[in-house]
Amino acid sequence: MFIFLIAQQRTHWILSQIQFFLYFLKKKSFSDVSLFRNTFLFIINPEEETVLSKGWMSFILLTYVECLWTVFSLELVVAEYHRKIKEAFEVFDHEANNTVDVREIGTIIRSLGCCPSEGELHDLIAEVEEEEPTGYIRYEKFLPVMTEVLLERRYRPIPEDTLLRAFEVLDSSKRGFLTREELIKYMTEEGEPFSQEEMEEMLSAAVDPESNSIHYKDYIAMMVVDES
Amino acid sequence: MGCGTSSSTKDRKSEKALKAALVIQNWYRGYSARLKARQRYALTIFQSIEYADEQGQLQLSNFFSFMLENYTQIHEKDPELVARLFGRTLQDSKDRQEYVSFVDVPDSYNGPRLQFPLTFTDIDLLVEAFKQQQILHAHYVLEVLFETKRVLKQMPNFTQVKTSPTKEITICGDLHGKLDDLFLIFYKNGLPSGSNSYIFNGDFVDRGKHSMEILMILFVSFLVYPNDLHLNRGNHEDFMMNLRYGFTKEILHKYKLHGKKILQILEDVYTWLPIGTIIDNEILVIHGGISESTDLNLLHRIERHKMKSVLMPPISIDEDQDTDLKKTKTGANVVPREGKTNESPSEQLPKHEWEQVVTVFSASNYYEEGSNRGAYIKLCCDMTPRFFQYQVTRATCLRPLYQRVNTMESSAIRILKERMLSRKTDLIRAFQLQDRSKSGKLSMGQWAFSMENTLGLNLPWRSLSPHLVTTDKNGNINYMSTFQDIHIQKPVKEAQSTLIETLYRYRSDLQIIFNVIDSDHSGLISMEEFRAMWKLFNSHYSIHIEDFQVDELAERMDLNKDGSIDFNEFLKAFYVVHKLEKLNKSDANLL
Numbered sequence: 001m002f003i004f005l006i007a008q009q010r011t012h013w014i015l016s017q018i019q020f021f022l023y024f025l026k027k028k029s030f031s032d033v034s035l036f037r038n039t040f041l042f043i044i045n046p047e048e049e050t051v052l053s054k055g056w057m058s059f060i061l062l063t064y065v066e067c068l069w070t071v072f073s074l075e076l077v078v079a080e081y082h083r084k085i086k087e088a089f090e091v092f093d094h095e096a097n098n099t100v101d102v103r104e105i106g107t108i109i110r111s112l113g114c115c116p117s118e119g120e121l122h123d124l125i126a127e128v129e130e131e132e133p134t135g136y137i138r139y140e141k142f143l144p145v146m147t148e149v150l151l152e153r154r155y156r157p158i159p160e161d162t163l164l165r166a167f168e169v170l171d172s173s174k175r176g177f178l179t180r181e182e183l184i185k186y187m188t189e190e191g192e193p194f195s196q197e198e199m200e201e202m203l204s205a206a207v208d209p210e211s212n213s214i215h216y217k218d219y220i221a222m223m224v225v226d227e228s
Numbered sequence: 229m230g231c232g233t234s235s236s237t238k239d240r241k242s243e244k245a246l247k248a249a250l251v252i253q254n255w256y257r258g259y260s261a262r263l264k265a266r267q268r269y270a271l272t273i274f275q276s277i278e279y280a281d282e283q284g285q286l287q288l289s290n291f292f293s294f295m296l297e298n299y300t301q302i303h304e305k306d307p308e309l310v311a312r313l314f315g316r317t318l319q320d321s322k323d324r325q326e327y328v329s330f331v332d333v334p335d336s337y338n339g340p341r342l343q344f345p346l347t348f349t350d351i352d353l354l355v356e357a358f359k360q361q362q363i364l365h366a367h368y369v370l371e372v373l374f375e376t377k378r379v380l381k382q383m384p385n386f387t388q389v390k391t392s393p394t395k396e397i398t399i400c401g402d403l404h405g406k407l408d409d410l411f412l413i414f415y416k417n418g419l420p421s422g423s424n425s426y427i428f429n430g431d432f433v434d435r436g437k438h439s440m441e442i443l444m445i446l447f448v449s450f451l452v453y454p455n456d457l458h459l460n461r462g463n464h465e466d467f468m469m470n471l472r473y474g475f476t477k478e479i480l481h482k483y484k485l486h487g488k489k490i491l492q493i494l495e496d497v498y499t500w501l502p503i504g505t506i507i508d509n510e511i512l513v514i515h516g517g518i519s520e521s522t523d524l525n526l527l528h529r530i531e532r533h534k535m536k537s538v539l540m541p542p543i544s545i546d547e548d549q550d551t552d553l554k555k556t557k558t559g560a561n562v563v564p565r566e567g568k569t570n571e572s573p574s575e576q577l578p579k580h581e582w583e584q585v586v587t588v589f590s591a592s593n594y595y596e597e598g599s600n601r602g603a604y605i606k607l608c609c610d611m612t613p614r615f616f617q618y619q620v621t622r623a624t625c626l627r628p629l630y631q632r633v634n635t636m637e638s639s640a641i642r643i644l645k646e647r648m649l650s651r652k653t654d655l656i657r658a659f660q661l662q663d664r665s666k667s668g669k670l671s672m673g674q675w676a677f678s679m680e681n682t683l684g685l686n687l688p689w690r691s692l693s694p695h696l697v698t699t700d701k702n703g704n705i706n707y708m709s710t711f712q713d714i715h716i717q718k719p720v721k722e723a724q725s726t727l728i729e730t731l732y733r734y735r736s737d738l739q740i741i742f743n744v745i746d747s748d749h750s751g752l753i754s755m756e757e758f759r760a761m762w763k764l765f766n767s768h769y770s771i772h773i774e775d776f777q778v779d780e781l782a783e784r785m786d787l788n789k790d791g792s793i794d795f796n797e798f799l800k801a802f803y804v805v806h807k808l809e810k811l812n813k814s815d816a817n818l819l
Contacts, residue, residue: 087690091265109261169247201629223630
């Protein structure tokens, strides 16, 4: 969307319109279309101060059309997100009644490409739970929240080099590996500690049986290949 | 000062370590979740395809009903054919001597030798022998089958069982030829005996490699403890299902000389298996479950041995237009739903009000190694049932999760691709309908829609797409890319690809039909029979194949030009080549 800023008498008014468009786009919500409509009416209902030349009228009209188009294509994107979320949800909906066990919500959210921390996950769950938690999450509550998460591109996954650097930080003597005990200590005592099950699971894949240590560079490389 | 700086360095260090730990934990949890999601997707694929196959069975069943309805016309044309299809009766016990005595056990045989009348030592003997991979000689198999039939004949449709505070009963679900699971159950729960009752709720055979061994152990245990080991008939205790799902093949492979005899007797034994078991007059254990129209009173009264197969309508040629039998066809034919046992309390009312339904399934790793656990239930009087779960593994410790998931996933994707291949023509047509500009590309939404509609499988297509197709940088799908690395091996070079595809798609149904015609299990049917059968099949399944093409095919199938077709060999030749994988010949036995 191109915004031409030209110094003119009406600049002040134009700028406020542009501000409004930007606000509208950031919100990305069709529910603001009413605001949209009102402003449009305001323009075609000329009053003394706001009579505009034909040139400016067509510019404003074009801008509105562009907005509409952006909203429309956004709606398409949102529709695709909806279908993606529905697919991921249905796979875990064992009773086919549009609910999933709350313990599987984390898996669903992560399978959609997001990487919330445990704390962030708790907050999300609080948002989608019923007022009185039943242990189940309903699709109707999950969908809008998850759509926002995807639209806002929240909880982006960790890039590979950040992960590598994290391991290198823990490997203070720069040996290229961590011992089993070291990894266990860090993972179960620091940050958001692992459960025993999580720890065992990680060790089963990460530990090199011959040296009984974790060669983190190889481990990361292996995991990345597996995912692609 | 020194303390100050060193403690702040320490703080900075531990803060860094904390951040690093958080990063790793966050990444790991995301990775682990994605693995679990992939595992679930693979399981969903297996289940969808299995469910779709069951719907396909309905079509086959309708075909046989259709044949029955047009019975008179067919009868006029080929009375022998009809007799073979519908009149599969076996003469009575005087054949027993014939069958069994003609089968000698050579001295060189070092497998288990059973002693009649059977005792618990025979059960032990069998278990030990099967653990050592031995095979029970056909002579004993036949003896056991005859004896089992004799005892089963005296039993009512529903076995009545009582529990007591000192006597619990264990209920096991589908085993599907997985002998290791049976051994695990016996290991955890003890062998069957007078004080250790069992109910096995059907589907003992098919799919797994040791269906015969399981059947023998169960039948022998039944003969030793007829009041404590109860067997219900499942939809796989059915000669037609065995044809499709592997038990027939297992028998013919393990018993090359006497396999056919065993198959004939087995067919009959199946029909005498009880329909269900009732515990304490409160709990019904039945394979396949119940529906709103299930009427127990009716089920008590039907003649269960007239049900040869869940796919065929019950009939015997001597009775014409037996309306009672026709009615029971829908009520009593237990609808095949894999792995569902049902138990539910009922009250003594003319119309049963069911309170609760429980499903139990006892074959772990059913789809693939690591796919699922198995379970059994222990019940007693008014106590709550207890559930026990287990999983068979070959190694002493589990492989890492990502390897297990990879195995499952590649297996699932493989069968999904084969499914796509069997519907290639329909799929391409659906894609091209959407691809107006003939660009070879579709949007994700369009592709997913076409896939779902054509294949009739409710799967998460968007998540699966990376495994099935290639995408361009705009996110559009090259829909033909699936078919580039996979094709059906043509047994006959000149045959048209649509014909090949049709044969591939219906190969299991065709195999069943042909095997049914070939009642003497010679593996051959005559050319006329093939043509007649194919024409009927063609019209009922609405396949658009010209008659002359079929005739040509028949000529080609008759490889040695003697007027008969070795259809098993022919159908075996239809296997799928995955270009990117090494081809095992054993994979050809997908039928």
